[in-house]
Amino acid sequence: MSTELERRLEGLFAEAPEPDPGAGAEALHRALRALRPVAPPHRGLRAGVLAFAGVVVLLVIAAGSLAAAGALHVSIGAKAKPKPPATTRLSLPKGAGASGIAAIVNGRLSVVIKGGFGLQASATAAALSPHALYVAAGIRHSLVAIAPSGRHAFSHPAGGRVVAIAWAPDGFRIAYVVRVGRHFLLRAIYGNGRHDELIDSSVRPVRPSWRADSLAFAYVGAGGKAIVYDLGHQSRSILGSPAPVTRLAFAPRGNRLLVATPGAAFLGRKTVATGEIEAIGWLQDRATVAVESGATEPLVRTFAPSGRPLEAFRVPGRVLGVTGGLVVTRTTSKILAGWRTKRVSTVLGVRNATVVEHLEIG
Amino acid sequence: MRRARRGDREAASALFRRYWRDAWRAAYAITGRRALADDVAADGFERAFAALGRFDDRRPFGPWLHRIVANRALDLLRAERRLADEELPDTPDRTPAHAEGDRGLLAAVADLSLERRVVVVLRYGVGMTPKQIADALDLPVGTVNSRLARALEQLRETLEVEHVD
Numbered sequence: 001m002s003t004e005l006e007r008r009l010e011g012l013f014a015e016a017p018e019p020d021p022g023a024g025a026e027a028l029h030r031a032l033r034a035l036r037p038v039a040p041p042h043r044g045l046r047a048g049v050l051a052f053a054g055v056v057v058l059l060v061i062a063a064g065s066l067a068a069a070g071a072l073h074v075s076i077g078a079k080a081k082p083k084p085p086a087t088t089r090l091s092l093p094k095g096a097g098a099s100g101i102a103a104i105v106n107g108r109l110s111v112v113i114k115g116g117f118g119l120q121a122s123a124t125a126a127a128l129s130p131h132a133l134y135v136a137a138g139i140r141h142s143l144v145a146i147a148p149s150g151r152h153a154f155s156h157p158a159g160g161r162v163v164a165i166a167w168a169p170d171g172f173r174i175a176y177v178v179r180v181g182r183h184f185l186l187r188a189i190y191g192n193g194r195h196d197e198l199i200d201s202s203v204r205p206v207r208p209s210w211r212a213d214s215l216a217f218a219y220v221g222a223g224g225k226a227i228v229y230d231l232g233h234q235s236r237s238i239l240g241s242p243a244p245v246t247r248l249a250f251a252p253r254g255n256r257l258l259v260a261t262p263g264a265a266f267l268g269r270k271t272v273a274t275g276e277i278e279a280i281g282w283l284q285d286r287a288t289v290a291v292e293s294g295a296t297e298p299l300v301r302t303f304a305p306s307g308r309p310l311e312a313f314r315v316p317g318r319v320l321g322v323t324g325g326l327v328v329t330r331t332t333s334k335i336l337a338g339w340r341t342k343r344v345s346t347v348l349g350v351r352n353a354t355v356v357e358h359l360e361i362g
Numbered sequence: 363m364r365r366a367r368r369g370d371r372e373a374a375s376a377l378f379r380r381y382w383r384d385a386w387r388a389a390y391a392i393t394g395r396r397a398l399a400d401d402v403a404a405d406g407f408e409r410a411f412a413a414l415g416r417f418d419d420r421r422p423f424g425p426w427l428h429r430i431v432a433n434r435a436l437d438l439l440r441a442e443r444r445l446a447d448e449e450l451p452d453t454p455d456r457t458p459a460h461a462e463g464d465r466g467l468l469a470a471v472a473d474l475s476l477e478r479r480v481v482v483v484l485r486y487g488v489g490m491t492p493k494q495i496a497d498a499l500d501l502p503v504g505t506v507n508s509r510l511a512r513a514l515e516q517l518r519e520t521l522e523v524e525h526v527d
Contacts, residue, residue: 005514005521006486012467013487019386019400027404028378034412035366035374159400180397196408198401198438234437 100132128362138162154193281322290319324361406431429498
């Protein structure tokens, strides 16, 4: 027999709010992508024709989305060609053994790999896969993976603007941050574009960093603290820091995590540098911190995994990052990569107004 | 259902439209947050459609889907619960229209433990029987019944205290 309380509960849930139509549309799209057809016992001609028509429709949709994203140019009839966006002439750093380089310059993603292929597309974030076989990019409100040859691997609706992407060292997973309204969500997806899952519904827009074994990655939670998420145990470890974390970098071997706040850099619990941190990363097994030093050139300091200081050197311009075992700096006219290899090369020519949002060497 | 299992997108879309609202509302009732409900319900459908080939189509689709949605919501909320308080944006974003209906009861349900809240939502929000809830959550029916009884007892106590205040 239903009690008064039970009737109130039924009434309460009956008054629950309705889902947003937009959420339903996105969910339907995701659900249909996940559909795995079970083959009927006998495939007839009709099924073949339907499947072919489906493939044609999907190809048209894919071509349309790529055309809209700028990765593929489609021209029909005598319509006047729009002026193509300016080409970014990105070059691989010499003598560093790099497989590829990706940069977002003035909102356009540019990728160049060793074999000579290159692609350009409008993008909000990007990350190279291991060996630069693919690049994952935030294009409109989707996470898209493209081979540098231009071949489209997958496109996954992200539900918002993708602001940061990190590809796991083993290539099997991608962690990415999406802006939805005023909030940022952290999601992870398989490298083939399947099994997308929400990891944290409130994070900061900082690029996650994968541990060398690809079983965990670090990100910055909404409270500004570094969090290491273990995929195997689905557990989180929160790392204390005196100020909000702005950058993270796991070592390419082992599990040492280098963390930067606006005024200091930490390797594990040890403070390794203070001052305005321009960039952090790893030069092989050396934790590397670039500190802005006012009028003089930035100081780059390296440390053993234990935190013991190893070397310090100055580099020209402003340090953009430490990536692919190289320090990348920006001067008034060039972006340079090198120093540890003693061979510095120009990877991109720039002007004062050129905005370089992301540069990664893989 | 059979057409959807064979990959018929129109049939799958119809299946989605039929169950989306209930799945989302169940997710919302468990999580208390719209954004999380969007994700949980979408993940639930994604997983359900991916596993449609293994689904026994002689059984009803709704309870199976709600099982996936409820377990996904539990996984996410448990994962979040491991975070420190400052990382937890765990304030249910109740809309005024919803809150006006039975504000005290809503707050009391939100205060239930996750385990109790889920059985209450599945019982009174989705309309599942204790046996269906037990199947969905892989629990003995006795455990479901005792959680329901304790949840109702806790709700009564909370409401009485509020009434006295």
